[in-house]
Amino acid sequence: MITRSQVRSAQERAAQMLAQAGITITPEECQNIEVAEFGLGELEKTGLELVVYINTERYCAKELILFSRQTCPEHRHPTVAGSPGKMETFRCRWGQVWLYVAGDPTPVKQGCPPAGSEAFYTVLHEIRLNPGEQYTIPPDTLHWFQAGNLGAVVSEFSSPSHDESDVFTDPRIRRIPEII
Amino acid sequence: MITRSQVRSAQERAAQMLAQAGITITPEECQNIEVAEFGLGELEKTGLELVVYINTERYCAKELILFSRQTCPEHRHPTVAGSPGKMETFRCRWGQVWLYVAGDPTPVKQGCPPAGSEAFYTVLHEIRLNPGEQYTIPPDTLHWFQAGNLGAVVSEFSSPSHDESDVFTDPRIRRIPEII
Numbered sequence: 001m002i003t004r005s006q007v008r009s010a011q012e013r014a015a016q017m018l019a020q021a022g023i024t025i026t027p028e029e030c031q032n033i034e035v036a037e038f039g040l041g042e043l044e045k046t047g048l049e050l051v052v053y054i055n056t057e058r059y060c061a062k063e064l065i066l067f068s069r070q071t072c073p074e075h076r077h078p079t080v081a082g083s084p085g086k087m088e089t090f091r092c093r094w095g096q097v098w099l100y101v102a103g104d105p106t107p108v109k110q111g112c113p114p115a116g117s118e119a120f121y122t123v124l125h126e127i128r129l130n131p132g133e134q135y136t137i138p139p140d141t142l143h144w145f146q147a148g149n150l151g152a153v154v155s156e157f158s159s160p161s162h163d164e165s166d167v168f169t170d171p172r173i174r175r176i177p178e179i180i
Numbered sequence: 181m182i183t184r185s186q187v188r189s190a191q192e193r194a195a196q197m198l199a200q201a202g203i204t205i206t207p208e209e210c211q212n213i214e215v216a217e218f219g220l221g222e223l224e225k226t227g228l229e230l231v232v233y234i235n236t237e238r239y240c241a242k243e244l245i246l247f248s249r250q251t252c253p254e255h256r257h258p259t260v261a262g263s264p265g266k267m268e269t270f271r272c273r274w275g276q277v278w279l280y281v282a283g284d285p286t287p288v289k290q291g292c293p294p295a296g297s298e299a300f301y302t303v304l305h306e307i308r309l310n311p312g313e314q315y316t317i318p319p320d321t322l323h324w325f326q327a328g329n330l331g332a333v334v335s336e337f338s339s340p341s342h343d344e345s346d347v348f349t350d351p352r353i354r355r356i357p358e359i360i
Contacts, residue, residue, distance in 0.1 A: 022202025024273070024312035053314060054269045054337055059239040061269065061337035089234045089241065093204070132204035134233060157234055157241035157337060 001178050002037040010035040014049035014065040021094035021153040023063060025051055033065075038073055039174030045114040048072045052161070060161040064090075064154040066097065066147035071114050074100070074121050074144035074169040080162060085139035088158035092129035096148030099127040099135055111146035120170035129154075142169065181358050182217040190215045194229035194245040201274035201333040203243060205231055213245075218253055219354030225294040228252045232341070240341040244270075244334040246277065246327035251294050254280070254301050254324035254349040260342065265319035268338035272309035276328030279307040279315055291326035300350035309334075322349065 103125030283305030
């Protein structure tokens with residue numbers, strides 16, 4: 001759960017980070033920045049801010065904003081009604097983001113799962129993305145990501161987005177926010 | 181036709197414009213900036229520079245760079261082998277771009293077809309895009325675009341891209357460059 005005041009504050013911080021990254025959004029997009037709190041009540045640690053530019057039946061593009069060390073929790077995009085799960089390309093635009101995928105665990109990682117939630121972070125192969133670097137996640141594969149100390153702005157290019165179908169490793173997580 | 185030296189020069193100018201727009205690309209992407217000269221031998225007037233970030237069977241994302249008043253000529257993305265033509269969203273990131281689509285011709289337009297090629301520009305309804313503004317082109321519909329005086333950097337989010345299938349109104353145009 002998150003309050004309207006917390007949402008507004010997170011939207012303002014995300015808008016400032018976009019401006020810092022040289023990315024212009026419209027006043028309407030600014031008012032509609034999505035604040036994904038994931039139901040854990042710890043937005044600073046586990047959360048994500050999003051500007052959805054376009055989401056059609058053919059493709060999707062978003063800007064993702066992460067505060068300093070903020071984490072988007074581990075999840076996958078499953079096949080739904082015979083349609084293959086979402087495939088997505090993350091391109092770092094500003095700051096630094098660490099992406100975790102299946103593979104040999106990276107021995108010395110830059111990031112780490114949020115304290116208290118370690119059990120729900122099972123893929124630990126680290127991909128470090130600096131501005132201009134990108135990585136593509138195949139459908140239905142586990143992944144999570146965390147920003148570096150400055151935070152991060154990341155462009156996401158993908159097949160159509162159906163957030164409500166995402167499967168999170170942590171059963172406490174609610175993708176669709178409950179604003180009180 | 182275009183010489184290697186002209187390609188290199190256009191790549192350098194495009195890279196400078198991306199830097200000015202605050203958009204970081206990798207050294208490899210910089211070396212591979214595509215210079216579309218369209219076969220008319222007038223790159224300054226009729227041409228386009230592109231960085232293709234990702235082009236899969238499910239989606240595509242590119243950065244388009246246009247020099248001052250440079251024009252991407254009128255074309256459409258047809259149905260090919262039963263697959264619907266490319267659908268694309270143009271989002272202006274820097275500078276200004278004028279997009280022309282079917283509809284009532286705009287009485288006082290900001291841009292104009294390149295001199296000598298007016299006959300091959302048949303859709304004249306103008307959409308003006310400033311940074312942060314975007315417009316989505318349906319499949320198989322004619323469109324062309326031109327940058328303002330400063331030039332433009334435009335993100336293109338789309339369904340998969342098959343440039344070789346594009347249909348240009350001007351029969352002289354060759355989409356795939358011939359470098360001499």
